[in-house]
Amino acid sequence: MNTKNLQKKQAAEAAMQYIQSDMIVGLGTGSTVAYFLEALAQSEHRIIGVTTSKLTSQRCAELNIPIVDIDEVDHIDVTVDGADEVDTYLNGIKGGGAALLMEKIVAKNSRENIWIVDSSKVHDTLGSFPLPVEVIPYGSGQLIRQFADKGLFPKLRRRPDDNQPVITDAGHYIIDCHMQTINNPYALAEYFESQVGVVEHGLFLNVCDRVIIGGETLQIQSRQQSQTI
Ligand SMILES: O=C[C@H](O)[C@H](O)[C@H](O)COP(=O)(O)O
Incomplete structure (x- = not known):
């Protein structure tokens, strides 16, 4: 596995600490989320998923992760999603996988939003990703x-x-x-x-509550504080 994918997997697995059984979990889209879905499927936690794309719904079916339509739930506890770029204010660009519309709808209806990324996606200013x-x-x-x-x-x-x-x-x-x-x-x-x-556009401003960044040292940054592990 190359370094980027190792970091994506590392961030995805670290996101599991925010998941508990019986939660309603928003499930993002993309290669980083794919690692999260695998970790979720292997865990003991029994959650209900709300997906953000046909691709993620298909993967949930393959992994036996139960999902429901967004309109069947009255809340989403936490959403775990990837991002294409993140800045120091935890604003970001999403939509590289063309899933931005449903991702934003799920994010806006979630009590907490966690992004999982590899370290190459963190920049002071947004824009290097189209x-x-x-x-x-x-x-x-x-x-x-x-x-x-x-x-x-x-x-x-x-x-x-x-x-x-x-x-x-x-x-x-x-x-x-x-x-x-x-x-x-x-x-x-x-x-x-x-x-x-x-x-819709792929600027996700004031949406992300916590970003988990894979790397030699795993970093978890939230709006309030940042932590290096
Ligand atoms: O439309 C796709 C999403 O916004 C993805 O979350 C984003 O493109 C990151 O994808 P990946 O984890 O594959 O880099």
Whole structure:
């Protein structure tokens, strides 16, 4: 296993300390969450999962992790998810796996949000990872033009195999904005939220309560404190 994957696994396994039986647990999407699902399936804890993508639902079925629809629960105790980039304020970029919409819905309905990442994803300023924006297909070309005019360097996400647009679980397109540096994520989030045709963006601001960072020393940072193990 390469270093990145070792760190992802390490962070995922460390997240198990925040899980107890009978919890309703939001289950994120991606390669880091895949390690968390394995740890969850091997543990004694009996939880009920609320998933954030078809991919995660499929993996839960394979691992015999029980899941319910988000509208069947009255709360979610904790959500464990990956992230594409995290800054020092615990704000982040998500959506590299095109699951940002459901991830944000689950996160916003969770009492606590924990992110599990490898150390390469932590940066002082967001933007080195292209920011995904989920849009309605109709008029998406117009949005790409507007984003380009605003200097956001947009690019429609396409599947590498056949060059067709990536379609999200909810039937939308993804426009990735290659800005390199996001100086004011709050203003940018407000801009996207005011655009007709934008369904959601991958800026997750004031969402994460705790980030677990794999590395030579495992780091756990919360809004209140940080800890090195
Ligand atoms: O849409 C996907 C999600 O936001 C993922 O949580 C994010 O892309 C991180 O994925 P990975 O753990 O594979 O790096």
